[in-house]
Structure formats: structure tokens, C-alpha cells
Amino acid sequence: DAGVIQSPRHEVTEMGQEVTLRCKPISGHNSLFWYRQTMMRGLELLIYFNNNVPIDDSGMPEDRFSAKMPNASFSTLKIQPSEPRDSAVYFCASSFSPDIPNEQFFGPGTRLTVL
């Protein structure tokens, strides 16, 4: 199994530009999580999908952030417009069940730099 796949691995953009991060969960997993990691705030859950439906988006910072999961094998996290404070590593994780946290497998992350 290839594990959780994220793209791009690195993204450098200028303030005001739209950024789209992509994630392919492990095949058969029906729960998908988007996390953001910064030095100041650590690892924070942004949004969680179960069976392609957003269940908890209370961690999404503001309206500039949006996430979609059009099918079981693909999800996107979009930031529009991007700001320097969005610079962080964004992780996608997937699991069979939303209630078994030790079975969340993390992708390699996307390091986003907004200039």
C-alpha cells in the first residue's frame, strides 16, 4: 500500500494567490482528516470527513479555507486568498474508523510558504 499521498510536497506562493493542496487517502479508509502544524500552535485538526461528508469543520480558521471530498479517493484543501500566516505544514490523514485514533495514518505533508 502506498500510504496517504499528498501533493504538492512543497508550495511557495505569494500573498493573495489561491493555493490548493491535494490528498489521496489509503484505499478502503472512509475517514479523512486535514491537520495544520506550526511551531506556535502545534498540530491542529482543521476538518474531518467521514464517508466523503464533512463532519467537523470547527478547526477551519476562516472563510478563506475550504475543503472538499468529491469521492472516496480524493480530497482538496483550498486557501483563497492566501496570507503569510497560513505558512505551515499541512498533513492529511486517513483511517478506517473515526473512533480509533491510533489507526490514523498520516501523509508526508505539504510545506506551504506564503510570501
Add this chain to the structure above:
Amino acid sequence: EDKVVQSPLSLVVHEGDTVTLNCSYEVTNFRSLLWYKQEKKAPTFLFMLTSSGIEKKSGRLSSILDKKELFSILNITATQTGDSAVYLCAVGYRLNTGFQKLVFGTGTRLLVSP
């Protein structure tokens, strides 16, 4: 507000030393506490603890949970340079949707010098 606090923030030790990393928490509807190791990439799972006083052990690493005092420790004995990493503590709590949400601490950065 739910929170997870780890200490120390960073630690430098010599190879062969024993280290203890701390994690305290305040969450409602606690379900589990997890430890992860992160080395310049994605976090990798180490332990999940749900019951007080029962030690989980894997090689030179061990961990225990105290649900009365709301903390956990991660011990690493006979440290090696390969143990250098950020160690993350996360606490899971149940939401009314049935989802167990994880709240992470900011981590302890461990550096093991040869």
C-alpha cells in the same frame, strides 16, 4: 478550553541517558492519550493509553497514564542518536457525532548527542 501541555519544550542528552517526557491535559469526555514520534516528516504512532496505571512498552520506550492526575509520561532508556525527534502527545475526546477528536501538544524536541 481543551488543552494538552508537554514539558520540557526541548531536551539535550548524551547517548545512553534515560529521559522522561511529560504530558498533562485538560479535556472533557476523555477517551485516550497517544504518543507520536516525528522526525522531519509525518508523525508516527508509538502508544495509545486508555487505562490508568498500565504501562505500555516497546523496546526501550515505555509509557504510562494517570487519569486521576491527568498526565502521562514517556520514558526512553539507553537513548540513541536515532531517538532524536519531536515527541508529540495527543489526547482523544469523544464528540457527540461519535468521532474521537485528537488535541495535540506542541511537542518535546529531543536531541541525543553521541
